[in-house]
Amino acid sequence: MGTSALAGDPGLDRLLMKMRARDIVDAREEDVLRDSVAEVRESRAGRIIIRAGAMIGGCTLLLDGLVCRYRDLADGQRQIMELHVAGDFLDLHSFLLKRLEHHVGAMTPVRYAIVPHQRVREITERHPHLTRLLWFQTLLDAAIHRERIISVGRRSAVGRIAHLLCEMFVRLEIVGMTDGNRYALPLTQGDLADATGLTSVHVNRMLKRLRDEALLTFRGGQVAIHDWDRLQRVAEFDPAYLYLERLPR
Numbered sequence: 001m002g003t004s005a006l007a008g009d010p011g012l013d014r015l016l017m018k019m020r021a022r023d024i025v026d027a028r029e030e031d032v033l034r035d036s037v038a039e040v041r042e043s044r045a046g047r048i049i050i051r052a053g054a055m056i057g058g059c060t061l062l063l064d065g066l067v068c069r070y071r072d073l074a075d076g077q078r079q080i081m082e083l084h085v086a087g088d089f090l091d092l093h094s095f096l097l098k099r100l101e102h103h104v105g106a107m108t109p110v111r112y113a114i115v116p117h118q119r120v121r122e123i124t125e126r127h128p129h130l131t132r133l134l135w136f137q138t139l140l141d142a143a144i145h146r147e148r149i150i151s152v153g154r155r156s157a158v159g160r161i162a163h164l165l166c167e168m169f170v171r172l173e174i175v176g177m178t179d180g181n182r183y184a185l186p187l188t189q190g191d192l193a194d195a196t197g198l199t200s201v202h203v204n205r206m207l208k209r210l211r212d213e214a215l216l217t218f219r220g221g222q223v224a225i226h227d228w229d230r231l232q233r234v235a236e237f238d239p240a241y242l243y244l245e246r247l248p249r
Contacts, residue, residue, distance in 0.1 A: 011063025011111065012037075014087025014175035019133050021174050022246055029130045036119040037061070043106045050091055050104035058116040060090040065110030066186060070194070071102050080195040082144055083107075083168065087175045092138045095120045108186050136243075143241045152197040155236065160196040161206045162235035165216060165223055170239050181228065186221035210234075 012034060019025045038058065043049055049067060050060065062084055069081045069090075081102065084090055090104050095117050124131045147167070151160045165185070172183045187195075189203045196203065210216050215231045217224045225231060232238075 009063060011061065011086045011113070014085075014177075015061060015089070017175050018087050018137075021244060022136070023133060023248065025130075025133065029127060029133075032123060032127055032130060036115045036123065037113040038116050038119070040111060040113050043110050043112070045106050045108050045110075048103050048105050049110070049112065050094075050100055052101055052103050053099055055099055056091065056094040056117075058114040059092050059095055059120055060104070061113040061115060062086055062088050062090055063111040063113055065106060065108040065112075067104055067106050067110060068191075068195070069102050069104055078194045079197070080191070081148060082141065083164075083195065085168075085172055085175065085177065089134070089137050092120075092134055093141075107191065140243060143243065147241050157196075157198055157202055158206045158209055159235055160198065161192065161203065162210060162215070162231055163237050164192070164195060165218070165225075166232060166235045166237040167239075167242070169223070169225060170242060170244075174244070181225040183223050184221060185218070185223050 015033070016025055016030060040063065050056065052071075064086050067084045067090060069084070071079050071081070073079070084104075090112070091100060094100060120134075123134070144167070147163075151163050155163060168185055169178060169183055172178050177183060189207070190200045192198075192207075193200045193203045198206070207218050210231075211218075213230075214226050215234060216226055
């Protein structure tokens with residue numbers, strides 16, 4: 001599949017929506033992004049897309065589906081460090097690092113685009129504003145990671161679940177993937193446990209508490225938020241770390 005296949009692709013359009021929520025992306029920069037893609041690949045759920053320690057020759061843009069960054073421990077436990085949605089670059093930092101110290105895995109069937117490092121290099125040499133926009137994406141990932149550390153280290157169990165579900169709502173809303181107060185999150189309670197450092201049993205109890213308190217419902221891979229203001233208070237959720245304001249980069 002060549003680069004022409006990305007014309008009008010909703011996955012690339014979602015990356016542009018993320019960027020334009022925070023800055024201006026002109027038509028030339030949009031064309032550069034589209035032309036930078038060398039190929040599009042697909043993967044089944046449960047497969048590793050980027051393996052820890054493997055040398056990487058390109059950056060990966062998620063077009064459809066849901067993936068996670070994670071590490072496995074010797075006892076078989078998994079810690080999910082971040083969830084990624086369509087429009088997210090999964091490994092822009094691989095342009096300089098050339099390998100990751102963690103896995104990136106598909107949680108659903110996914111489609112993703114490969115941008116060779118050589119084309120990223122050309123962007124950095126010829127398009128300084130676009131380079132700053134891409135740099136911003138890596139800094140945003142870092143901010144999300146820091147917030148996850150706070151959740152796992154200090155927030156209560158119900159706060160961890162509520163905070164993650166608040167964050168996913170905001171991130172999906174930016175890229176047009178919410179429906180009013182609802183959004184799709186095709187995860188199991190075990191996945192949520194791995195993302196929050198809890199057990200599946202504890203996650204089940206916390207979801208029941210949130211449901212009983214009429215804050216949200218999580219059922220069948222769908223999240224319905226019933227009281228956004230109260231949910232934010234329970235989560236101590238402040239979206240400032242997502243840097244949603246539109247400022248020159």
